[in-house]
Amino acid sequence: MKNFILQIAFFSISSQAFAQVGINTASPDRSAMLDIYSQSKGMLIPRLNKVNKEEIPNPAHSLLVYDTDKKCLSQNIGTPSMPDWFCISSNVAKIFYMPSISFDTSQDINGETKDLYALYKNQFASPRAKSTSAPSSIPYFPSSTDIYYYVTDADPNVFRNISISDSGVMTYDVKGTATDCSFINIVFVVK
Numbered sequence: 469m470k471n472f473i474l475q476i477a478f479f480s481i482s483s484q485a486f487a488q489v490g491i492n493t494a495s496p497d498r499s500a501m502l503d504i505y506s507q508s509k510g511m512l513i514p515r516l517n518k519v520n521k522e523e524i525p526n527p528a529h530s531l532l533v534y535d536t537d538k539k540c541l542s543q544n545i546g547t548p549s550m551p552d553w554f555c556i557s558s559n560v561a562k563i564f565y566m567p568s569i570s571f572d573t574s575q576d577i578n579g580e581t582k583d584l585y586a587l588y589k590n591q592f593a594s595p596r597a598k599s600t601s602a603p604s605s606i607p608y609f610p611s612s613t614d615i616y617y618y619v620t621d622a623d624p625n626v627f628r629n630i631s632i633s634d635s636g637v638m639t640y641d642v643k644g645t646a647t648d649c650s651f652i653n654i655v656f657v658v659k
Contacts, residue, residue: 513541527551566654567591573626573646584654585612585636609658612636616657623650 488503490496496503504511516524518537526548535542538555546552569587592608609615612635619630619638629641638654 521553522551524551562658564656566656571642571646571652573642573644573650575645576641576643578629578641580640580642582638582640583636584617584632584638584656585615588636588656614659616659618655618657620653620655622652626650627652 488496488498488500491502491504493503493505513532513534515534515536518535521533521535521542524531524533527544529544529547531544533542534540535553535555540555541557542553543556544551545554566584567588569582571582589608592606595606598604615636617632617636617638619632622630623646625644626642626646627640628643630638631640632638
């Protein structure tokens with residue numbers, strides 16, 4: 469009987485040592501140490517300014533805090549003795565230039581259009597070449613409304629009356645033939 473009680477105690481202790489913790493769920497996912505469930509609320513992690521964040525003693529590799537100065541989720545990608553805080557959610561990572569596209573400027577024309585989102589998606593979905601182990605397509609945003617579109621500069625001797633719809637369709641006039649020095653800079657910003 470004594471051995472039976474010891475076996476029950478051992479199994480109880482060992483099963484609790486590998487148990488997951490669930491908040492608002494009776495069956496936390498087995499792959500998570502902590503499973504928080506809600507359909508109406510989020511989770512807040514510690515919110516620190518830059519000075520307070522950098523004063524954390526020996527921050528663990530991959531420690532997360534919200535940096536109130538940079539307004540980003542910040543992760544220690546360094547070591548506890550040499551922390552290196554990296555913003556994993558900020559405007560710095562959300563801006564990219566439009567992939568190369570060609571514009572026919574051989575004749576003056578008004579009201580030309582380019583679907584910037586479709587051009588971007590097509591280039592990312594089927595690149596011309598890739599490294600051996602790379603996936604066959606580049607991840608891209610699934611909807612044209614996931615992105616803001618900007619023209620930051622354009623050759624004024626070639627382009628005029630530039631406008632862009634919320635879905636990424638650019639309308640423009642061509643007023644002159646492009647030269648080797650002509651340009652248009654198109655920037656995407658993730659919403």
